Amino acid sequence: MMLFFTLAALLAISFAQDPNHTPPKVQVYSHNPGEFDQENTLICHVSGFHPPDITIQLMKDGVELPNAKLTDLAFKQGWRFVLTKHVTFTPRRGEKYTCKVTHGTTVRDYAWGELGSKPCIPCLLDDGSIKDNRGTEK
Numbered sequence: 001m002m003l004f005f006t007l008a009a010l011l012a013i014s015f016a017q018d019p020n021h022t023p024p025k026v027q028v029y030s031h032n033p034g035e036f037d038q039e040n041t042l043i044c045h046v047s048g049f050h051p052p053d054i055t056i057q058l059m060k061d062g063v064e065l066p067n068a069k070l071t072d073l074a075f076k077q078g079w080r081f082v083l084t085k086h087v088t089f090t091p092r093r094g095e096k097y098t099c100k101v102t103h104g105t106t107v108r109d110y111a112w113g114e115l116g117s118k119p120c121i122p123c124l125l126d127d128g129s130i131k132d133n134r135g136t137e138k
Contacts, residue, residue, distance in 0.1 A: 021104070022080060024049035028099045028112045034091055042089045042112060044099035047082045055102040056085040059109070061095055 024046045031041035042065070044056055052073055058065045068087035075081050091097065097112040 018051070020050050020079070022048060022050045023106065024054065024101060024103055026099060026101055026108070026110045028097075028110045030091075030112065031086075034113060036091055036093050039088060039090050041086050042097055043084065043086045044101075044110070045082075045084045046099075046101055047076075048080045049103055050078075050080055051104070052081045053104060054081070054083060055100075056083060057100040057102075058085055058087050059098045059100055060089070062098075064100075065089060 025048045027043075027045045027047075029043055029045075031043065032038075034040065042058055044058055046054065046056055052075075056070065058068045065087045068085050071084045073081055073083050085099070089097065098109045099112070100107065100109050
């Protein structure tokens with residue numbers, strides 16, 4: 001019995017230290033420049049990750065948006081994977097839109113409209129102002 005637990009522990013450690021594990025690069029953006037009360041498409045593009053066990057959720061104020069569409073999982077050179085999820089939405093002042101990505105045991109939220117998120121030119125901020133990725137007001 002002790003041998004079973006030892007082997008199970010070693011197996012778990014070897015999976016945790018996968019040398020091919022690569023975290024995803026995540027881009028959250030909209031199809032059109034962000035405008036309050038105007039229908040748009042929220043897009044979360046996730047690329048460069050390995051292994052392919054990943055979940056993408058498009059969220060509004062912490063609640064998953066219904067009717068989102070997911071592309072087929074694709075891969076590039078070196079078995080790095082690519083996946084995109086999108087949904088039609090109408091942004092309203094004060095709402096926060098995020099892409100929640102779960103890769104293995106790591107969970108991260110990526111916000112739409114934050115300065116520095118690319119591509120997001122221009123970025124629609126919570127205060128209603130629009131700025132580009134360099135912080136220049138539009």
